Amino acid sequence: MLSRAQNLLARTGRGTAASVAELGYQSSLFAQSIVWICAGAWRRQPVRLHQVVNQMTVTGLQAVPIVAVLAFVIGLMLAMQGIHTLRAFGAESQVVVGIAFAITREFAPLITGILVAGRSGSALAAQVGSMRISQEIDALRVLGVHPVRYLVAPPLLAMLVMLPCLAILADVLGLLGGGLLCKLELQMSLRSYFERVREVLEMGDVLQGVLKSLLFAVIVTLVGVSNGFAVRGGAEGVGRATTRAVVQSISYIIVADMLFTFFLNR
Amino acid sequence: MSHAAEVIRVRDLVTHYGDTEILHGVNFSVRAGEVMVIMGGSGSGKSTLLRHLLGLEEPTGGTIEILGQDITQLSASAMYALRKRIGVSFQGGALFNSMTVAENAEFPLREHTDLDSQTIRIMSRIKLELVNLGGKDHLYPAELSGGMIKRAALARAVAMDPRLLFFDEPSAGLDPVVAAELDELILRLRDALQITIVLVTHELESAFGIADRITVLDAGHILISDTVDAVRNSDSERVQSLLHRRAGSGVLDGAAYLQRLTR
Ligand SMILES: Nc1ncnc2c1ncn2[C@@H]1O[C@H](COP(=O)(O)OP(=O)(O)O)[C@@H](O)[C@H]1O
Ligand SMILES: [Mg+2]
Numbered sequence: 001m002l003s004r005a006q007n008l009l010a011r012t013g014r015g016t017a018a019s020v021a022e023l024g025y026q027s028s029l030f031a032q033s034i035v036w037i038c039a040g041a042w043r044r045q046p047v048r049l050h051q052v053v054n055q056m057t058v059t060g061l062q063a064v065p066i067v068a069v070l071a072f073v074i075g076l077m078l079a080m081q082g083i084h085t086l087r088a089f090g091a092e093s094q095v096v097v098g099i100a101f102a103i104t105r106e107f108a109p110l111i112t113g114i115l116v117a118g119r120s121g122s123a124l125a126a127q128v129g130s131m132r133i134s135q136e137i138d139a140l141r142v143l144g145v146h147p148v149r150y151l152v153a154p155p156l157l158a159m160l161v162m163l164p165c166l167a168i169l170a171d172v173l174g175l176l177g178g179g180l181l182c183k184l185e186l187q188m189s190l191r192s193y194f195e196r197v198r199e200v201l202e203m204g205d206v207l208q209g210v211l212k213s214l215l216f217a218v219i220v221t222l223v224g225v226s227n228g229f230a231v232r233g234g235a236e237g238v239g240r241a242t243t244r245a246v247v248q249s250i251s252y253i254i255v256a257d258m259l260f261t262f263f264l265n266r
Numbered sequence: 267m268s269h270a271a272e273v274i275r276v277r278d279l280v281t282h283y284g285d286t287e288i289l290h291g292v293n294f295s296v297r298a299g300e301v302m303v304i305m306g307g308s309g310s311g312k313s314t315l316l317r318h319l320l321g322l323e324e325p326t327g328g329t330i331e332i333l334g335q336d337i338t339q340l341s342a343s344a345m346y347a348l349r350k351r352i353g354v355s356f357q358g359g360a361l362f363n364s365m366t367v368a369e370n371a372e373f374p375l376r377e378h379t380d381l382d383s384q385t386i387r388i389m390s391r392i393k394l395e396l397v398n399l400g401g402k403d404h405l406y407p408a409e410l411s412g413g414m415i416k417r418a419a420l421a422r423a424v425a426m427d428p429r430l431l432f433f434d435e436p437s438a439g440l441d442p443v444v445a446a447e448l449d450e451l452i453l454r455l456r457d458a459l460q461i462t463i464v465l466v467t468h469e470l471e472s473a474f475g476i477a478d479r480i481t482v483l484d485a486g487h488i489l490i491s492d493t494v495d496a497v498r499n500s501d502s503e504r505v506q507s508l509l510h511r512r513a514g515s516g517v518l519d520g521a522a523y524l525q526r527l528t529r
Binding site: 043045130131134135136138139141142143144145 | 343360
């Protein structure tokens with residue numbers, strides 16, 4: 001009995017130590033990428049612009065349609081819920097306040113982060129993982145090309161640029177979705193809806209969402225590549241790493257979102 | 267030959283994977299311009315030794331001098347400079363799968379030189395012609411045969427005209443005819459580019475065919491490191507049994523065997 005408890009304790013301890021080590025590894029990858037982005041050219045190993053542009057196209061531009069559609073639907077959904085709830089108090093028209101805050105501070109960055117984690121975080125893990133098992137990463141190193149400079153810095157830079165853009169796009173489409181429902185349900189004109197939105201929203205609310213999306217960009221990239229670098233044992237390992245990258249980055253995103261909201265709104 | 271002509275000098279190299287000691291104090295050297303073959307059975311530590319020579323792993327003890335510099339002490343920037351003078355062809359080729367053969371062969375030049383695209387293209391085509399891959403440069407690695415992959419990897423490895431070329435298991439997974447062609451190609455490259463070659467293999471025939479000297483590795487120890495003739499005529503029983511592919515480790519260590527079973 002005692003030994004079983006000890007066993008459990010030991011396993012928990014090992015698990016915790018491993019998680020801390022992994023977080024440390026991800027932080028060090030982040031620090032290295034920043035150094036490469038800032039000082040790569042000076043070391044005569046610049047981060048290649050064409051790689052960054054490629055990544056921006058794949059993770060950013062190609063995600064535009066899906067981000068737009070989902071943000072719009074979430075706007076609709078928020079408006080429905082809000083109107084339904086507020087009707088009990090006869091305060092339906094106040095729904096605009098709720099939509100404006102919820103979209104810009106929470107839902108736009110969150111839905112963007114989760115979508116990009118699913119689309120691009122998984123792709124990064126798969127790409128880096130399969131390069132690892134085919135020894136392409138060793139090949140990079142012996143060719144004198146630092147893997148972090150070549151494989152981590154470009155997607156990180158691309159995500160740091162594209163995620164805020166996608167989040168702002170989601171702001172606009174989400175608010176539009178909410179507005180359309182208000183027009184249908186409350187006979188409120190779109191013009192007066194957006195005027196009300198402008199009244200209640202401050203720059204800080206939008207900025208809060210943008211800051212979150214920057215944080216999510218870092219999470220998605222680093223969780224993706226670190227799971228890729230950790231791949232052991234063939235194609236099956238790549239599959240496992242891909243799944244793990246998605247689950248882990250979405251979990252990190254949600255927890256980080258909560259902490260961020262907590263500390264910014266005290 | 268004098269000491270100065272040694273391009274690799276390994277002293278007392280000890281390495282571990284986790285808690286397991288793999289190489290137990292390895293000493294050997296490679297002279298400029300020769301083909302040194304590192305030979306040994308599967309699991310003897312050949313790839314481990316190679317990975318340490320390439321600076322891909324950190325040894326637990328000993329020194330590794332490559333082209334006059336101890337890579338166990340080298341700064342990142344000095345290692346970076348050194349790597350431009352070394353070419354490597356991995357066992358599976360390790361070509362970049364997302365790039366064509368041409369892009370693979372051009373990659374080192376694009377990363378390390380300021381040459382314009384046209385010059386880079388011509389220089390890498392010369393190397394592709396050298397390994398008989400002219401006209402195949404638009405193909406992706408997935409579209410190549412095993413022999414072509416190894417030749418493309420070779421073209422990429424010599425793109426920067428290295429002083430030193432490492433080659434892991436060139437003939438593994440190839441049929442004998444293709445393997446023999448590859449051996450010939452390696453010798454031709456050595457003569458054309460004046461490189462020192464370190465080649466790891468478990469194929470006896472290939473080893474004796476192209477080596478100037480042979481280092482025989484066995485369970486993490488070096489049995490002998492000498493000329494082809496000296497190795498062939500060695501009176502070490504272990505070397506002879508490896509050369510004639512006789513089975514295993516001779517006497518069974520009963521206690522160790524039992525311990526492994528009951529661990
Ligand atoms: N990454 C690794 N982790 C742990 N042990 C390893 C690793 N790579 C090789 N080994 C062990 O090291 C020993 C030597 O392996 P290796 O150098 O690959 O031999 P060879 O290339 O001669 O077949 C083997 O016992 C092998 O199991
Ligand atoms: Mg091997």
